[in-house]
Amino acid sequence: MRSPLRRWMVCLAVLSCTCLAANEVTNQDLLEDARIGADWLNYHGGYAGHRHSLLDQVNRSNVEGLRLDWAFQERISEKFEVTPLVHEGIMYITVPPGDVYALDAETGARLWRYSRRMPEKLIACCGLVNRGLALLGDRLFMATLDAYTIALDRKTGRLLWQTELIDYSLGYSGTHAPLVVKDMVMVGTAGGEYGIRGFIDAFDVETGERRWRFYTVPGPGEFGHDTWAGESWRTGGASIWITPSYDPELNLVYWGVGNPGPDWNGDVRLGDNLFSDSVVALDADTGKRKWHFQFTPHDVHDWDATQVMVLLDKQYRGEMRKLLVTANRNGFIYMLDRETGEFLKATQFVKQTWAVGISEGGRPIRRPGMEPSAEGIEVFPAVAGGTNWMSPAYNPDTGLLYVSCREGSSMYYKGETEYRPGTRYWGSMFVNEPTVHNWYGAVRAFDPVTAERVWEHRLFQPAWAGLLSTAGGIIFAGSTDGFFKALDATSGKERWRINLGAAILASPMTYESEGRQMVAVASGGGVFVFALPRQAAQ
């Protein structure tokens, strides 16, 4: 654990005991984020999307003693989906719709607040949410609901620059935590339910100047443009709303891309609709596409591929491979070669009724008659998918991949739709009645290579909370009925739980403060931070 030590040395040097945030966050820090443990510098706790921490003070033998250490609360009527960042004793969170807070990570005391003035009428399909920040140097970065990328001074919250992505009133917004790579901050646009044309931008961290843009719906003359009938590419959706993973050696950024629009009526957009429901691997410096893989060609069930891309190096068929593993909303776990995009395998991980299987090349073999219709058709998984944006976790000690799963079906309807800028472009809708009775959730552990299920911890309802893995052998999980819990990483056995009184719709994180491991999760209108009592932590 390098940084607490460094903090102490700096503190001694100036003979003061409160040297919070003394050092700038460097690119090296970001590269080593997952290897250090004390801080949490990137949404996923490292570029590889593992959400695993090396902290092990809280472990199998003492986790029952975990208790609330402090809480942050605000009047939040929106879904609170943030993953906090922590750097040298300061926690940074976003609070919907457009606020940023710096908190003392030891006590929760507020240090500053930035409050963004938002237009009266924001446009977001699924709540005025924000999932968090990115950090580099003395700057914090945020994608805003009014479709800007902004930079704040991390010591004061002062706005340093803001660059408009595009006119928000057309249905665009920013909701995911940005990704910092080298001297760039990257952000994609949400708005897949409003007939947007999705894109990803990279900005200079110093000036906010745009370095490159990649359209997730190719324009005329671009590769993949012919996968959109007629003019449908103009309103094709393919939004971005979860932070990508990054492989520094290959210099590739892996973006999960959202659904095509309109969601449930594909007639106006015949074709595969690239790069909707795909992962695109972009060269970090140029934004050029190295490869792509589409999970659900011509999707009509709203199965965005905005799940976390987990980067692993593993033996596969006797060979060491650079892998990308992701549990997709369509009900299959995919394994790809992340250097080339080669499809290696796909395995069903929740009940699904829309595909007979996945072909050699990775294309789904569809079961006929499972498209939405005017009368409605029941299909598994439900519209929110077999999993969703909440983070999976990978634990290198157990070698297991952990996924928050959603079981159940929806009735899918198809209807007329017409594009009007800034309004819903759905093509009818889904209705969960009467199928909701077959819904439940589960945290499941898989061998990432064989995709074999090792254990399951059932949840009463489908999950919306992500997972955190720790070197203490604990998987932290949350449930829609408000329980935050610690599961044994090896067996799935529940070791500890607390009712937070509101659904958990965020992914937990962990950090170290004054010698103790802290575990934080957002729920309701609060961030709740847990630790062992001071004596027990010694």
Add this chain to the structure above:
Amino acid sequence: MRPLRYLVLLLAFPIVLAAARTHETNPMSTPEEFAEGKRLYRINCGVCHGMEGKTGRGARLARRSYRRGNSDAELFDLIEAGIPGTDMPGLWLGEDDIWKILLFVRTFAEKASELCEVTSGDAEAGKRVFETQGSCLACHTVGSRGGRLGPDMSFAGEMYTTQQLRDALLDPGGAVADRYRTVRLVSKDGEAVEGVRMNENLYNIFIMDRSENIRSFRKEHLQSLEQPGESLMPAYGDLLSEADIDNLLAYLCTLPGHAKEDPQ
């Protein structure tokens, strides 16, 4: 209503909006505006409320008055913002478009022929059946009186059609809402308990037993736990005469809610 379903949908699609209404009453009136309203209703509302406003998936719109407000302004705000915590989503259309939709929605009330209507039967006699022979009052509240095992009947005349009420009386197990599901369990100590479900999670179940005690049980400690589909309410086909049932329906249709019945 079904708390679980609504929670799940709330999470999937909660929508919050700032109102942008500049009129108190509907400024739309022309046939063209009406036609446009009908078209927009078809695209945006029909799937849940039905083209006639009678489908059960959304609330029934073919009725004389709405539970959540009846003025143009209230309905405008409701259509624009949706109803948080329910399937009813908000709508991002311009002010004019929402007024046009409302112009069309207003015509449902005129066609609301199957509303709770006092056709035959004597409401006074029905009230007696409700309170005595039928012992409905033991399980249902009207105004400030009555039991709490079943749903509040104070608004029955506004909430149900005559047919729905008749079905509920003759076949109570037909469509029991989650909140009122019957629970039968045997506790750790061998006590058999019956009641309606108030809430449930992975670990616990909470019920209101027949004596209206709210009780909580750890599922892992129970000897048995059943949630049969039937209702705790008896089927009244054999218990009451045709005439009693007609009178009862006549009475229920007169129930407008607390406001008129009881100033509290």
